[in-house]
Amino acid sequence: MIIDAIDSLLINNSSITDLVGNRIYSQVREQSAGLPAITYQVISGIRNHDMSGPNGLVEGRVQINCFAATILGSLQLAAIVRAALSGFKGGSAGVEIECMLLGDQGDLPAIEPGNEAMNLFGQMMDFYVLYKEN
Numbered sequence: 053m054i055i056d057a058i059d060s061l062l063i064n065n066s067s068i069t070d071l072v073g074n075r076i077y078s079q080v081r082e083q084s085a086g087l088p089a090i091t092y093q094v095i096s097g098i099r100n101h102d103m104s105g106p107n108g109l110v111e112g113r114v115q116i117n118c119f120a121a122t123i124l125g126s127l128q129l130a131a132i133v134r135a136a137l138s139g140f141k142g143g144s145a146g147v148e149i150e151c152m153l154l155g156d157q158g159d160l161p162a163i164e165p166g167n168e169a170m171n172l173f174g175q176m177m178d179f180y181v182l183y184k185e186n
Contacts, residue, residue: 054112054183057144058092062116065136071129081119087172088120088129095178099185109150112181117160119174130157130175137179150182 055078062068062076068090075081075089097112116137118129138154160174 053145054097054110054114054147054181054185055092055094057147057149057183058094058114058116060145061137061140062090062092062133067132068129068136071132088118088125090119090129090133091117108185110181110183110185112183113155114179114181116177116179117174118177119160119172121173123159123173126160126173126175130177134177146186148184150184152179152181154178155180 059076059078063074068076072088072090075085075087077085077089077091079091079093081089081091093115095113095115097110100107100109100111116133118126118133120126120129134154134157137152140152141149143149154177156176156178158176160176
């Protein structure tokens with residue numbers, strides 16, 4: 053599954069884990085977790101077909117969020133994740149990734165209603181991933 057491949061790419065990259073340690077989460081960051089931290093989730097996956105039916109090729113979109121205590125910290129972590137993932141192609145966790153490209157990046161709000169005490173800054177990145185599904 054692509055979610056396992058993304059997890060593997062993040063946790064097996066020492067440039068990333070040197071900053072976040074094991075604070076890499078699927079979808080939701082543990083509220084008590086320290087910073088910096090990363091969350092990731094699959095946004096979409098369009099399955100391709102040919103005249104014979106599904107051909108196993110998927111055009112996916114994965115969102116990776118980089119959180120830190122300062123805006124500069126979130127930008128620095130996002131730059132490291134971008135360098136590690138944008139342009140990646142190869143195998144990861146049994147998934148053959150044909151191409152992974154950064155499509156969009158933007159700020160996540162520093163304060164969300166009800167979470168004013170968190171003082172959390174973030175960068176959101178959408179990656180477009182073309183991969184073969186088994």
